[in-house]
Amino acid sequence: MKNPQRSPTNPGSVRSRFTQVFLQSLLRIRKHSPASSSSSSSLGEFLKRCHRVKVAAYVSMARAAGTRRAWSRAMLWRVRHDAHRHRLLQGRCSRSSSRERSPGKKKRRTKKKKKRRDDQEHGFGNAEKLQKLVPGGEAMDFSCLLDETAHYIKCLVTQVKVMRSIADFYSL
């Protein structure tokens, strides 16, 4: 179901897209999560699920926002990379595969470098924090960072609204 408004920055379209994707992801998680009715289901499981839900939420949001936005791309990349890294930690993948993720590493390096340059911008101290907050924010200058922040805030707001509505719907 696509919203007639194609603008990714349009909260309506973003919302609808996000909702759709998110619900699908939730369904997926639900299927994958161990069906446990016992309260003893460890918090670990719960937390894992929470994490998955959160990731799903962010991923769905990023997808809904579209890859036009740097932060969405960065978020998707980060999720992918973190998942991969997670697998690495689990020992499933060899280290060679980690080296394949060179773009990710480059991204991290560029983040460090760009950080110094952005210090010269006005509001430099806060710019660093903002860069950390916004996914992919460290690899852009201050003006782009502000743009991405604006869009990111819009999407976050939409995401929160949708998630809340979902939660409320099902919590009732």
Added chain:
Amino acid sequence: MEGSSTPLTQNSSTFAIGIHPNDQLPSCFLVAGWEDALDRGDPFESALSSMVSSPVAPPLAAGEGDDAVMIRELIGRLGSICDSGQTSPGSYNNSAANTSCYNTPLNSPPKLSLSMADQHVRGGGGGGGFPAPGCHFPGHPPFVPVMADPGFAHRAARFSSFGARNVNVANLNSGLGLNASEFPGKQGNMLDSGRFCRVPSSRSLKANDGSQICVQGNDRIFLQSGISASTPENGEMGDSREGSSISDQVAHGEMHARGQIDVNSRKRKSIPKGKARESVASPQSAKDSEVATENEEQMTKKIKPAEADGNEKDTVNGDQKQSKESSKPPEPPKDYIHVRARRGQATDSHSLAERVRREKISQKMKALQDLVPGCNKVTGKAMMLDEIINYVQSLQRQVEFLSMKMATLNPRMDFNLEAFLSKDILHPRGPLPDSLYPVDSSGSMSYGYEPRQGLMPMLSVVSSNMDTQFPADLLNSGIHRNASLNLPVMDNYGEAPAPGQALWEDDLQSVVQMGLGQNESHRIEQGSLDAGQMKIEL
């Protein structure tokens, strides 16, 4: 032909007459009929050209150059002679004699004829001393028959090629006709002396005094400084020539060209200015570079290759103009590219770019201010950034919290997508509180929830509470932050909620009493759940 050049006309007529040996011209050499010759300059010219077109000996072409030059000089001299009142008495007397032998020079080989012509010129110079008014040629016989000598015809045609030089030609011929007899002995002089002065325009000659012209045997005198003084027209054409008078025999065209160059230089000097102005206007009107100095640089680049003369001056003028124009209008930068330096501001490229950047950033900050609640009261970029950061953090925490909530709800979820979507998406519930988040102390929160899991009821409660309560103030306060920061992250899963309570602040303890891990709980607390609401036991 200038009508004022009466003597020139006379010269021309004399020339014509000289060409026509059979006519009784001696007395008619300096004839007012020269005016007629002038009038007939064109026909004369055409006649000459026709004569040239007639089978003229081509071999003349080799020596034509020199001959032509000399003849031109002679003509010029004739003109000057005629202008001046100076006359060589002998020449006058000889005029008649000259005429008689006029044919000979004409019929003689070209070189000789030229020498004769020169001599004739000299003679004509002397004859030219005849009172100009006194001279009056009878109606010119047609010149065509005169040109028996093909070389002479050729030369005459050359002379005719010069607009004013018809007169020179006439002068030359007049000289020819006048002093034909005088010159035979002096043929070599004129010929050999390669120092024939260039034949200045007849006008220049006209202004000359006779003293300058008395050239008999003296070529140098011919073009003296006095010649150059003459008319302003001469100044244009004659200056260059006269400067090179004695030394130049080379093609007359050079002098002519130089004169043209002078004229062109003047014209071109005017042109670059116009072009400079145009180029100044064009970059401004069409496209304003990001920097005013860049505009100037562009202008200079455009101008310099365009014109060679007076470029620097023009560009300087253009630059000054450009800078003035750029600095005057205080136009705001319309676009990233089209930026103009404002009045009283630095026009440096860097400063302009910096200004553009700053303005863009300020615009974006204003846009963010609309997004982030509570920023209206905050002024200043630093404070704005702080607010923005806080807001983003709060949003992220909410997302996490909600995800956690969903995680608890997940098993319970029976996703009725259609219903859900139709219900919730189109009519989203729970407006996100943009204003400050008052802590809602409504305790009627979802106490009825069955705690399937320790988290769920709390989650539901929290979520409901969070619908209206997002305390920006609490976020801003160090409390939540500290609490969130102090809490371990996702590590202490196994701990009972009770221990986690110790980590919470007072207003958050109730929230924490849920058995949640500290990680989630501290996030939940960010929703500023009221203490009274969260007293949910596992």
